[in-house]
Protein backbone atom coordinates (compact mmCIF):
# COMPACT_ATOMS: atom_id res chain seq x y z
CA UNK A 1 0.00 0.00 0.00
CA UNK A 2 1.54 3.30 -1.05
CA UNK A 3 1.87 6.15 1.37
CA UNK A 4 3.29 9.59 0.66
CA UNK A 5 1.61 9.04 -2.65
CA UNK A 6 1.78 11.48 -5.40
CA UNK A 7 -1.54 11.09 -7.00
CA UNK A 8 -2.18 13.19 -9.82
CA UNK A 9 -2.54 12.18 -13.34
CA UNK A 10 -6.24 12.38 -13.75
CA UNK A 11 -6.59 13.79 -10.24
CA UNK A 12 -4.35 16.81 -10.79
CA UNK A 13 -7.09 19.20 -11.89
CA UNK A 14 -10.37 20.10 -10.18
CA UNK A 15 -12.96 17.74 -11.66
CA UNK A 16 -15.71 18.98 -13.91
CA UNK A 17 -19.17 18.48 -12.48
CA UNK A 18 -21.44 16.83 -15.09
CA UNK A 19 -24.43 19.00 -15.92
CA UNK A 20 -27.00 16.60 -14.46
CA UNK A 21 -25.24 16.26 -11.08
CA UNK A 22 -26.80 18.25 -8.27
CA UNK A 23 -24.39 20.21 -6.09
CA UNK A 24 -25.34 22.40 -3.15
CA UNK A 25 -25.60 26.04 -4.25
CA UNK A 26 -22.70 27.41 -2.19
CA UNK A 27 -21.73 31.02 -2.69
CA UNK A 28 -17.99 31.38 -3.07
CA UNK A 29 -16.62 34.26 -0.96
CA UNK A 30 -14.65 36.86 -2.92
CA UNK A 31 -11.28 36.12 -1.28
CA UNK A 32 -11.09 32.51 -2.48
CA UNK A 33 -10.42 31.16 -5.95
CA UNK A 34 -11.65 28.03 -7.70
CA UNK A 35 -9.77 25.91 -5.15
CA UNK A 36 -11.74 27.53 -2.32
CA UNK A 37 -8.55 27.96 -0.28
CA UNK A 38 -8.18 30.99 1.97
CA UNK A 39 -5.10 33.07 1.22
CA UNK A 40 -3.88 32.33 4.76
CA UNK A 41 -4.94 30.87 8.07
CA UNK A 42 -6.58 33.55 10.16
CA UNK A 43 -5.07 34.83 13.37
CA UNK A 44 -7.10 33.78 16.34
CA UNK A 45 -7.69 36.08 19.32
CA UNK A 46 -6.69 34.95 22.78
CA UNK A 47 -10.39 34.42 23.60
CA UNK A 48 -10.67 32.10 20.62
CA UNK A 49 -7.58 30.21 21.74
CA UNK A 50 -9.27 29.77 25.11
CA UNK A 51 -12.35 28.33 23.37
CA UNK A 52 -10.07 25.78 21.66
CA UNK A 53 -8.35 24.93 24.95
CA UNK A 54 -11.65 24.43 26.74
CA UNK A 55 -13.07 22.29 23.96
CA UNK A 56 -9.88 20.25 23.99
CA UNK A 57 -9.99 19.78 27.76
CA UNK A 58 -13.65 18.75 27.65
CA UNK A 59 -13.02 16.08 25.03
CA UNK A 60 -10.06 14.76 26.99
CA UNK A 61 -12.37 14.04 29.90
CA UNK A 62 -14.46 11.82 27.64
CA UNK A 63 -12.19 10.24 25.05
CA UNK A 64 -9.44 8.25 26.78
CA UNK A 65 -10.60 4.63 26.73
CA UNK A 66 -13.26 5.47 24.12
CA UNK A 67 -11.34 6.92 21.16
CA UNK A 68 -9.32 4.47 19.08
CA UNK A 69 -5.59 4.12 19.71
CA UNK A 70 -4.55 5.73 16.43
CA UNK A 71 -6.53 8.87 17.27
CA UNK A 72 -5.00 9.22 20.73
CA UNK A 73 -1.54 8.63 19.29
CA UNK A 74 -2.20 11.24 16.58
CA UNK A 75 -3.13 13.86 19.19
CA UNK A 76 0.25 13.29 20.81
CA UNK A 77 2.27 13.23 17.62
CA UNK A 78 0.77 16.53 16.49
CA UNK A 79 0.78 18.20 19.93
CA UNK A 80 -2.78 19.38 19.45
CA UNK A 81 -3.16 20.10 23.12
CA UNK A 82 -0.21 22.45 23.35
CA UNK A 83 -2.38 25.55 23.63
CA UNK A 84 -4.73 27.43 21.34
CA UNK A 85 -5.82 26.84 17.76
CA UNK A 86 -2.99 24.93 16.05
CA UNK A 87 -0.93 26.55 13.35
CA UNK A 88 -1.68 24.80 10.04
CA UNK A 89 1.87 25.28 8.73
CA UNK A 90 3.31 23.46 11.74
CA UNK A 91 0.67 20.71 11.49
CA UNK A 92 1.35 20.28 7.79
CA UNK A 93 5.08 19.97 8.42
CA UNK A 94 4.52 17.14 10.88
CA UNK A 95 1.98 15.44 8.64
CA UNK A 96 4.26 15.73 5.63
CA UNK A 97 6.87 13.73 7.50
CA UNK A 98 4.41 11.14 8.74
CA UNK A 99 2.04 10.49 5.83
CA UNK A 100 2.45 13.23 3.24
CA UNK A 101 -0.75 15.11 4.12
CA UNK A 102 -1.28 18.82 4.76
CA UNK A 103 -4.03 20.93 6.32
CA UNK A 104 -5.37 23.88 4.34
CA UNK A 105 -7.79 26.65 5.43
CA UNK A 106 -11.22 27.03 3.82
CA UNK A 107 -13.88 29.64 4.65
CA UNK A 108 -16.83 27.27 5.05
CA UNK A 109 -18.20 23.98 3.80
CA UNK A 110 -16.88 23.67 0.26
CA UNK A 111 -18.43 22.02 -2.82
CA UNK A 112 -18.05 18.24 -2.99
CA UNK A 113 -16.00 18.19 -6.16
CA UNK A 114 -13.44 20.63 -4.72
CA UNK A 115 -13.32 18.66 -1.48
CA UNK A 116 -12.65 15.44 -3.42
CA UNK A 117 -9.89 17.15 -5.37
CA UNK A 118 -8.11 18.28 -2.19
CA UNK A 119 -8.38 14.84 -0.60
CA UNK A 120 -7.13 13.11 -3.73
CA UNK A 121 -4.04 15.31 -3.41
CA UNK A 122 -3.64 14.63 0.32
CA UNK A 123 -4.77 18.07 1.46
CA UNK A 124 -7.32 18.23 4.24
CA UNK A 125 -9.55 21.34 4.07
CA UNK A 126 -10.25 22.73 7.55
CA UNK A 127 -12.58 25.56 8.59
CA UNK A 128 -10.87 28.92 9.05
CA UNK A 129 -13.03 29.92 12.03
CA UNK A 130 -13.94 28.65 15.47
CA UNK A 131 -17.28 28.40 17.22
CA UNK A 132 -18.25 30.99 19.84
CA UNK A 133 -19.34 30.52 23.45
CA UNK A 134 -22.96 30.62 22.24
CA UNK A 135 -22.39 27.66 19.94
CA UNK A 136 -19.89 25.90 22.23
CA UNK A 137 -21.87 22.65 22.47
CA UNK A 138 -23.14 22.32 18.95
CA UNK A 139 -22.37 23.91 15.63
CA UNK A 140 -23.66 22.51 12.38
CA UNK A 141 -21.02 24.11 10.14
CA UNK A 142 -17.67 22.33 10.64
CA UNK A 143 -15.29 24.72 12.40
CA UNK A 144 -11.57 24.40 13.03
CA UNK A 145 -12.15 22.38 16.19
CA UNK A 146 -14.26 19.77 14.45
CA UNK A 147 -11.97 19.63 11.43
CA UNK A 148 -8.59 19.68 13.14
CA UNK A 149 -9.27 17.96 16.46
CA UNK A 150 -11.77 15.51 14.96
CA UNK A 151 -10.18 14.60 11.64
CA UNK A 152 -6.50 15.46 11.55
CA UNK A 153 -5.08 13.08 14.22
CA UNK A 154 -6.08 10.05 12.14
CA UNK A 155 -4.22 11.43 9.13
CA UNK A 156 -1.07 10.38 11.04
CA UNK A 157 -2.12 6.75 10.56
CA UNK A 158 -0.69 5.52 7.23
CA UNK A 159 -3.60 3.23 6.34
CA UNK A 160 -6.32 5.70 7.28
CA UNK A 161 -4.39 8.43 5.46
CA UNK A 162 -4.47 6.31 2.31
CA UNK A 163 -8.17 5.60 2.74
CA UNK A 164 -8.91 9.34 2.85
CA UNK A 165 -7.02 9.89 -0.37
CA UNK A 166 -8.84 7.00 -2.04
CA UNK A 167 -12.12 8.44 -0.88
CA UNK A 168 -11.25 11.69 -2.63
CA UNK A 169 -10.38 9.84 -5.83
CA UNK A 170 -13.67 7.95 -5.62
CA UNK A 171 -15.52 11.24 -6.01
CA UNK A 172 -14.72 11.39 -9.73
CA UNK A 173 -16.50 8.11 -10.38
CA UNK A 174 -19.45 8.97 -8.13
CA UNK A 175 -19.99 12.12 -10.16
CA UNK A 176 -19.85 10.21 -13.42
CA UNK A 177 -22.65 7.97 -12.16
CA UNK A 178 -24.49 10.80 -10.41
CA UNK A 179 -24.28 8.94 -7.09
CA UNK A 180 -22.72 11.53 -4.77
CA UNK A 181 -25.40 10.91 -2.17
CA UNK A 182 -24.34 7.28 -1.84
CA UNK A 183 -20.66 8.18 -1.55
CA UNK A 184 -21.65 10.81 1.01
CA UNK A 185 -23.33 8.10 3.12
CA UNK A 186 -20.09 6.11 3.10
CA UNK A 187 -18.15 9.14 4.39
CA UNK A 188 -20.81 9.78 6.99
CA UNK A 189 -20.83 6.26 8.40
CA UNK A 190 -17.04 5.86 8.36
CA UNK A 191 -15.04 9.08 8.55
CA UNK A 192 -17.64 11.00 10.57
CA UNK A 193 -19.39 8.39 12.71
CA UNK A 194 -17.40 5.18 12.45
CA UNK A 195 -16.61 2.75 15.25
CA UNK A 196 -13.75 0.26 15.25
CA UNK A 197 -13.02 -2.98 17.11
CA UNK A 198 -9.87 -2.88 19.18
CA UNK A 199 -8.76 -5.72 21.43
CA UNK A 200 -12.30 -7.02 21.65
CA UNK A 201 -13.85 -3.65 22.50
CA UNK A 202 -15.50 -0.91 20.51
CA UNK A 203 -13.70 2.39 20.05
CA UNK A 204 -14.49 5.57 18.14
CA UNK A 205 -12.72 6.79 15.02
CA UNK A 206 -15.44 9.04 13.52
CA UNK A 207 -14.66 12.76 13.76
CA UNK A 208 -18.29 13.72 14.30
CA UNK A 209 -18.30 11.73 17.52
CA UNK A 210 -14.75 12.60 18.61
CA UNK A 211 -15.26 16.36 18.37
CA UNK A 212 -18.52 16.62 20.30
CA UNK A 213 -19.56 16.16 23.92
CA UNK A 214 -22.75 14.12 23.58
CA UNK A 215 -22.21 11.23 21.28
CA UNK A 216 -19.21 9.26 22.53
CA UNK A 217 -21.01 7.48 25.35
CA UNK A 218 -24.24 7.12 23.36
CA UNK A 219 -22.45 5.57 20.39
CA UNK A 220 -20.44 3.06 22.43
CA UNK A 221 -22.66 2.25 25.36
CA UNK A 222 -26.21 3.46 24.56
CA UNK A 223 -29.02 0.91 24.30
CA UNK A 224 -30.83 3.04 21.73
CA UNK A 225 -28.62 2.87 18.60
CA UNK A 226 -27.87 -0.14 16.40
CA UNK A 227 -24.26 -1.22 16.05
CA UNK A 228 -23.68 -3.20 12.87
CA UNK A 229 -20.52 -4.40 11.11
CA UNK A 230 -19.71 -2.25 8.09
CA UNK A 231 -20.90 -3.50 4.75
CA UNK A 232 -20.12 -0.95 2.08
CA UNK A 233 -22.95 -1.87 -0.31
CA UNK A 234 -25.48 -1.63 2.46
CA UNK A 235 -24.13 1.60 3.95
CA UNK A 236 -24.20 3.36 0.60
CA UNK A 237 -27.94 2.66 0.44
CA UNK A 238 -28.62 3.98 3.94
CA UNK A 239 -30.04 7.37 4.86
CA UNK A 240 -28.49 9.39 7.69
CA UNK A 241 -29.36 12.29 9.99
CA UNK A 242 -27.14 15.34 10.04
CA UNK A 243 -28.47 17.20 13.06
CA UNK A 244 -28.91 14.59 15.76
CA UNK A 245 -27.27 11.53 17.26
CA UNK A 246 -27.15 8.57 14.87
CA UNK A 247 -29.74 5.78 15.09
CA UNK A 248 -27.12 3.36 13.69
CA UNK A 249 -23.33 3.09 13.86
CA UNK A 250 -21.25 0.89 11.59
CA UNK A 251 -18.21 -0.92 12.93
CA UNK A 252 -14.97 -1.85 11.17
CA UNK A 253 -12.45 -4.51 12.19
CA UNK A 254 -9.44 -2.34 11.37
CA UNK A 255 -8.43 0.47 9.04
CA UNK A 256 -6.96 -2.15 6.71
CA UNK A 257 -10.41 -3.78 6.60
CA UNK A 258 -11.98 -0.41 5.75
CA UNK A 259 -9.38 0.24 3.08
CA UNK A 260 -9.81 -3.15 1.43
CA UNK A 261 -13.60 -3.15 1.64
CA UNK A 262 -13.75 0.11 -0.25
CA UNK A 263 -10.73 0.40 -2.46
CA UNK A 264 -10.91 -3.11 -3.84
CA UNK A 265 -14.61 -2.95 -4.63
CA UNK A 266 -16.07 -2.74 -8.08
CA UNK A 267 -17.72 0.63 -7.72
CA UNK A 268 -18.90 0.71 -11.35
CA UNK A 269 -21.06 -2.27 -10.64
CA UNK A 270 -22.18 -0.90 -7.31
CA UNK A 271 -23.18 2.48 -8.75
CA UNK A 272 -25.11 0.84 -11.56
CA UNK A 273 -27.14 -1.08 -8.99
CA UNK A 274 -27.91 1.87 -6.70
CA UNK A 275 -31.15 3.82 -6.75
CA UNK A 276 -30.85 7.60 -6.86
CA UNK A 277 -32.40 7.82 -3.38
CA UNK A 278 -31.65 5.78 -0.26
CA UNK A 279 -33.20 2.34 0.14
CA UNK A 280 -32.87 1.90 3.91
CA UNK A 281 -34.00 4.13 6.74
CA UNK A 282 -31.25 5.19 9.14
CA UNK A 283 -32.65 3.00 11.93
CA UNK A 284 -33.29 -0.12 9.81
CA UNK A 285 -31.79 -3.52 10.59
CA UNK A 286 -31.87 -5.73 7.51
CA UNK A 287 -31.36 -9.38 6.77
CA UNK A 288 -27.76 -9.15 5.58
CA UNK A 289 -26.61 -7.26 8.68
CA UNK A 290 -23.99 -8.63 11.02
CA UNK A 291 -25.53 -7.06 14.12
CA UNK A 292 -23.47 -6.42 17.26
CA UNK A 293 -26.26 -4.64 19.06
CA UNK A 294 -29.82 -4.19 17.95
CA UNK A 295 -30.88 -0.82 19.34
CA UNK A 296 -34.12 -0.02 21.09
CA UNK A 297 -34.24 3.32 19.16
CA UNK A 298 -35.83 4.71 22.28
CA UNK A 299 -34.02 8.05 22.03
CA UNK A 300 -35.32 8.74 18.52
CA UNK A 301 -38.77 7.28 19.19
CA UNK A 302 -39.11 9.75 22.05
CA UNK A 303 -38.38 12.63 19.74
CA UNK A 304 -34.56 12.92 19.70
CA UNK A 305 -32.95 16.34 19.74
CA UNK A 306 -35.22 19.07 20.98
CA UNK A 307 -37.35 16.67 23.02
CA UNK A 308 -36.68 15.64 26.61
CA UNK A 309 -35.44 12.21 25.52
CA UNK A 310 -32.19 11.22 27.22
CA UNK A 311 -29.53 9.89 24.87
CA UNK A 312 -29.22 6.45 26.45
Ligand SMILES: [Fe+2]
Nearest residue numbers: 142192207208
Ligand atom coordinates in the same frame (compact mmCIF):
# COMPACT_ATOMS: atom_id res chain seq x y z
FE1 LIG B 1 -16.17 16.34 9.44
